Amino acid sequence: MAAVSHPLxxxxxxxxxxxxxxxxxxxxxxxxxxxxxxxxxxxxxxNGRMFAHYPRAVTEVVAVEPEPRLRAAAVRAARTAPVPVTVVDGLAEALPAGDGEFDAAVIALVLCTVPDQTAALAEIHRVLRPGGQLRFFEHVAAEEPGPLRRVQRLLDATVWPKLFAGCHTGRDTVAAIGAAGFAIDEVRRFRFPATSSSPSSPCVLGRATHVEQRPH
Structure with missing residues (x-):
């Protein structure tokens, strides 16, 4: 497994x-x-901040995290989770799982950071069963053209990814999810914090369903 270390x-x-x-x-x-x-x-x-929120109907969570310090923190968080959680090393673009192995996938503040968003979504599609759900909460590009979107593009091309371990503020993640073979079921767009004009404030939270044949 390729090392992904961002200790600071x-x-x-x-x-x-x-x-x-x-x-x-x-x-x-x-x-x-x-x-x-x-x-x-x-x-x-x-570091496992999602673990406490899984409902008891979840029989197992396989939690993939490549950064060593964060993975160690996730292992500690798994000990008090309300459901069984197994923390493993792995990359979003090469998930350590078989085809159709899971009923659902969760991504929270991740697709802004992965080096290859298309490859990561293809892998998530691969490991989900047909009809399985993708749940997502992500930083995204500002919805309307204007100054904020221009600032996002400028920062993404210069300092932002270097400062924040590869994070990009201006990705059209909902469109990428749809292009990866998912039917978008629900999307909520908002800013967090609500009154912020930070480049990372535009967010989406939503659900999508794995479809067997990718749309052409």
């Missing part, structure tokens, strides 16, 4: 994720996990 960012993120959850992202995580059942793969589990 990992240290910052461990604290930042706790503060963000207190400020409101915990509620978004609950919405992402609500109603899930069966076997779930969580891609880019970070």
């Amino acid at each position: 960012f990992a240290r910052v993120y461990e604290r930042l994720s706790v503060a963000m959850d207190r400020a409101g992202t915990a509620a978004f995580r609950r919405d992402v996990a609500a109603g899930l059942t069966g076997r779930v793969i969580e891609v880019g589990a970070g």
